[in-house]
Amino acid sequence: MNSSKVIVVGAGAFGVCAAIELRRRGHDVTLVDPGPLPHPLASSTDISKFVRMDYGADDVLTDLGAASLEAWDRWNATWPWAPYCETGLLLLSARPMRPGSFEGDSFDRVRARGIETERFGPDTLARRFPAWLRDRYVDGYFNPRAGWSPSGRVVKHLVCLALEADVELREGVRFASLIEKGSRVRGIVAVGGVRVEADTVVVAAGAWTSVLLPHLADRLAVIGQPVFHLQPSDPVPFRPDVFPCWTADISRTGWYGFPANEDGIVKIANHGPGRLVFPDDPREVAAEDFEKLRDFLSESLPSLAVAPIVATRLCLYGDSWDGNFLIDRDPDRPGLVVAAGDSGHGFKFTPVLGSIIADAVEGRPHPRFAWRARGARTSEDARFLDEGE
């Protein structure tokens, strides 16, 4: 594709990395976002996100996770500060790991790629990671090649890199509608009436995407997920060497969390069904989510059950029906590219997503994320979807 004029709508992780890569390939890029950046309500704006390659039996996402880890290493080596912190990931299972379970399949796939994982039973778990209640988790493993990233800080830095790369940033501009000539998309109209014309419009507006493009409402759902910040009086038992990033039977409970950060905050969240919301609704965590957290903590991490919850957040997934991103040209609207459907697991791929989105703009979609018929509701293997299971 020859160089062209591209508007990217949305400056979260997906939009900024796309803007940088498109500019690197010679396109003339305008990035618009209501701001301020990083947008406080964006899913990417957070203190921490997991970076993992443990994806159950999914070889495509396992390999993409491994490629992202290498790309995070490169960013660690070249940025003025390290955006990826490799604490390892402890994956706990309340049942023996076996083929067909998330932990069992992940363990096999990760080991097959040469990662030295350590398997744990209750005794070794209690010795090495004593915050966990003994005997609740009978099996599991530790993957040293995983960790977390301060995602809001990363987006802030990427915005600086986009400006250095001569991306035209229009902070304060809110997309209202597409400019369409016949079936062809020719640009956007912003709230207030400003028109910006382009050859291609990339909509990367996270959970807002299906509100901005209502024809995608049956493909992209907006799902609120509770996030809790706890502050134990003594953070030492929650330091990364004894309390690394963890998942607790995640595909059957949704629970996962992080070690204490430098402020002593332990973040815990749920990768479960969540609840259907509207992106501009008040972001309140429901009373039942607090109860579920308390139940989980008393059954699994009793020393954290007494820790005060010092902050909460309702963070939004833009759920596709099958848990895969939707990154491709819209076949019915030439000139429009969608880069959304993050389904709650997109941030870790930030260092490789720019290329994936730019390839889609240039007509070479990633086979997994390409436009596809809407099928049955499924998810990536770690996600706990069915409360009734």
Ligand SMILES: Cc1cc2nc3c(=O)[nH]c(=O)nc-3n(C[C@H](O)[C@H](O)[C@H](O)COP(=O)(O)OP(=O)(O)OC[C@H]3O[C@@H](n4cnc5c(N)ncnc54)[C@H](O)[C@@H]3O)c2cc1C
């Ligand atoms: C609770 C929670 C935990 C998560 N944990 C992880 C994790 O551990 N690991 C992981 O890999 N992923 C995780 N994710 C998923 C990850 O956050 C997302 O995949 C990723 O941040 C999505 O980025 P995005 O750019 O698509 O969306 P966002 O970051 O939401 O960015 C969308 C942007 O669009 C802008 N926008 C909105 N409306 C308009 C408009 N009208 N005009 C212009 N711009 C507009 C917004 O201002 C925003 O800046 C988690 C998500 C949540 C909610």
